[in-house]
Amino acid sequence: MTATTLDLSTSTLREVNGTLHAATDGSFTITHPRGAHALAAGIDAPIDVEIDGPVGYYCAGMHKTGTVLVKGNASTGLAENIMSGTVRITGNAMMSAGATGCGGLLVIEGNAGARCGISMKGVDIVVGGNVGHMSAFMGQAGNLVVLGDAAEDLGDSLYEVDIFVRGSVASLGSDCVEKEMRPEHVDTLTRLLAAAEMDADPADFTRYGSARELYNFHVDDIDAELAAGGAS
Amino acid sequence: MTDQPWNLRESYTYDRNVIAEIRRAANTGIYRIRGWGAKRELPTLDDLVFLGASMSRYPLEGYREACGTDVTIGADTSENPVQLDIPITIAGMSFGSLSANAKEALGRGASAVGTSTTTGDGGMTPEERGHSTKLVYQYLPSRYGMNPDDLRKADAIEVVVGQGAKPGGGGMLMGQKITERVAEMRTLPEGIDQRSACRHPDWTGPDDLEIKIIELREITGHRVPVYVKVGAARPYYDTALAVKAGADAVVVDGMQGGTAATQDVFIEHVGIPTIAAIPEAVRALQDLDVHRGSVKLIAAGGIRSGADVGKALALGADAVSIGTAALIAIGDNDPKYEADYNALGTSAGYWEDFQAGNDPAGITTQDPELSARLDPVIGGRRLANYLKVLSVEAQTIARACGKSHVHNLEPEDLAALTVEAAAMAKVPIAGTSWIPGQG
Numbered sequence A: 001m002t003a004t005t006l007d008l009s010t011s012t013l014r015e016v017n018g019t020l021h022a023a024t025d026g027s028f029t030i031t032h033p034r035g036a037h038a039l040a041a042g043i044d045a046p047i048d049v050e051i052d053g054p055v056g057y058y059c060a061g062m063h064k065t066g067t068v069l070v071k072g073n074a075s076t077g078l079a080e081n082i083m084s085g086t087v088r089i090t091g092n093a094m095m096s097a098g099a100t101g102c103g104g105l106l107v108i109e110g111n112a113g114a115r116c117g118i119s120m121k122g123v124d125i126v127v128g129g130n131v132g133h134m135s136a137f138m139g140q141a142g143n144l145v146v147l148g149d150a151a152e153d154l155g156d157s158l159y160e161v162d163i164f165v166r167g168s169v170a171s172l173g174s175d176c177v178e179k180e181m182r183p184e185h186v187d188t189l190t191r192l193l194a195a196a197e198m199d200a201d202p203a204d205f206t207r208y209g210s211a212r213e214l215y216n217f218h219v220d221d222i223d224a225e226l227a228a229g230g231a232s
Numbered sequence B: 001m002t003d004q005p006w007n008l009r010e011s012y013t014y015d016r017n018v019i020a021e022i023r024r025a026a027n028t029g030i031y032r033i034r035g036w037g038a039k040r041e042l043p044t045l046d047d048l049v050f051l052g053a054s055m056s057r058y059p060l061e062g063y064r065e066a067c068g069t070d071v072t073i074g075a076d077t078s079e080n081p082v083q084l085d086i087p088i089t090i091a092g093m094s095f096g097s098l099s100a101n102a103k104e105a106l107g108r109g110a111s112a113v114g115t116s117t118t119t120g121d122g123g124m125t126p127e128e129r130g131h132s133t134k135l136v137y138q139y140l141p142s143r144y145g146m147n148p149d150d151l152r153k154a155d156a157i158e159v160v161v162g163q164g165a166k167p168g169g170g171g172m173l174m175g176q177k178i179t180e181r182v183a184e185m186r187t188l189p190e191g192i193d194q195r196s197a198c199r200h201p202d203w204t205g206p207d208d209l210e211i212k213i214i215e216l217r218e219i220t221g222h223r224v225p226v227y228v229k230v231g232a233a234r235p236y237y238d239t240a241l242a243v244k245a246g247a248d249a250v251v252v253d254g255m256q257g258g259t260a261a262t263q264d265v266f267i268e269h270v271g272i273p274t275i276a277a278i279p280e281a282v283r284a285l286q287d288l289d290v291h292r293g294s295v296k297l298i299a300a301g302g303i304r305s306g307a308d309v310g311k312a313l314a315l316g317a318d319a320v321s322i323g324t325a326a327l328i329a330i331g332d333n334d335p336k337y338e339a340d341y342n343a344l345g346t347s348a349g350y351w352e353d354f355q356a357g358n359d360p361a362g363i364t365t366q367d368p369e370l371s372a373r374l375d376p377v378i379g380g381r382r383l384a385n386y387l388k389v390l391s392v393e394a395q396t397i398a399r400a401c402g403k404s405h406v407h408n409l410e411p412e413d414l415a416a417l418t419v420e421a422a423a424m425a426k427v428p429i430a431g432t433s434w435i436p437g438q439g
Ligand SMILES: Cc1cc2nc3c(=O)[nH]c(=O)nc-3n(C[C@H](O)[C@H](O)[C@H](O)COP(=O)(O)O)c2cc1C
Pocket: B035, B036, B037, B091, B092, B093, B094, B097, B098, B119, B120, B121, B122, B138, B160, B162, B163, B164, B229, B253, B256, B257, B258, B259, B260, B300, B301, B302, B303, B321, B322, B323, B324, B325, B354, B364
């Protein structure tokens, strides 16, 4: 089946997104994206979309079920809040790629900027290059795989995300610690590398996760201790 | 004057509340977290009075002459603008902080009188969608439960930048309230003390917000309006920037604004009072030529009566939003549970521990037995009655000021009782034409 071409040099963003929202199946190629914002955001059908060129903010935002392939670079918030399906980019993604993503797969072949996977809630993110500072900040669920290096404060205030890094980590954020790589983690990593079509050996990765020290407030109660006859 | 024995002279600086707090802090090593809003005395709308019509102004007949109360939001941008029959909306309060029955009661009450309710920091439940004919979906920094399906079910989207109780602070929900259902909706481990993000994860300044609003409109097909909610701190700039970012409505929440759980130090010391915030937000809208036009102002924080509603509108708001008062209307702090309040070391009328999860009235709890105390149908009826009273009171005052729509109320209809109120509200001190700071 041939792809329908949507040309952003002759159509408006609304027309292009409207066409994608109305579609229930099929393939689409978007040409001349020229850094347009919110392009292919809100897809909710098993369609395949290829974008030939660089995109602006929030490309494939809140993506569901279909696939989006960006041939170029992306600005802030690529695939933010992705629910399911796949978003792949051949170039680099700026800040907050995959932010708050709830499911699906985000593959960044190049580097990702700061806060990649911030507040992620179940998405799997695989980055071929490096990630910027505070990646997976407050991440709640899902996996972040980094084939390159991670910048400062990786996994700060982390909940239940597993982070796998092959290269170096500049520093870990609050409550993020190195963790043992058990067989189930090797399985997850093997599966994600295959899904992302990335060639790497799971044995070369280190896993990081939450120390869970920040989960609850630490509340002292001297009076109760004294009443119980203790305290020093 | 009663005779106060010298041996019981209370210190103004170290009064009994201050002493109790120092002792509490020393015992626990953690800041006080609580619900409700600011409890200390602040300049309020009570410091303003209306100048009813007399010789130079003609009043309208109380029950005979029409006085409109409707508000439309998003007419210029949205296929389905929000149309409210009364200028009073129910503020965002999450399922999680409130029980499912409380959310249902709010939906029933608001729907009965043709106004909207709002989700909160925890996503949309089918119950509240089902019982609210007009539901505003909050888009918060935490993005708990955020998904495009619910977004498309919303009648409006409210991007929350901040809240009056804590401008600059994030949400909180204590472990006792993170039950299985709440945890699942927020993708969090059960029983943790949740502290939500205070900044949006994928945008920072107003330029980013403009693009974010475009994205939200694209995802929802430009069908529904987008509001921006800010805690009152620098309302002139925040309102102007929200307008620049493309908001259809700006919600400005003053420091009295209620909360489900916030640090007391935030509640009492951060932000500016509602009376000071409204005129500044209005000035921004006027400077941008959108006041009473394409961008609406919704004022919140300590709105309790039809007089408050009328004063907020006279200062230039298009509608108000209520939280605490709506909870009281459905049964919060009900004296019928006095024994239970006493068991918690407090009393009906004083209880403020919305964070604790043990609400005797069954409203700010996830405990099934306590929640069952609130009948959502009865609660809804009470709220509808209360909203009717607020609306009719505001209408009565508007008529007395000679206005055929509550939006025709204006600062000229007001006078201030204190120098502070005059300076903040920018209306003259009663009996004078003097507005502090204006010559
Ligand atoms: C129990 C409770 C929960 C709240 N939850 C939220 C929330 O989730 N999101 C939000 O923006 N504001 C929240 N608020 C603040 C209200 O939306 C509103 O700004 C405030 O209650 C207005 O002040 P008032 O209570 O004096 O009417 C909450 C307030 C209360 C009392």
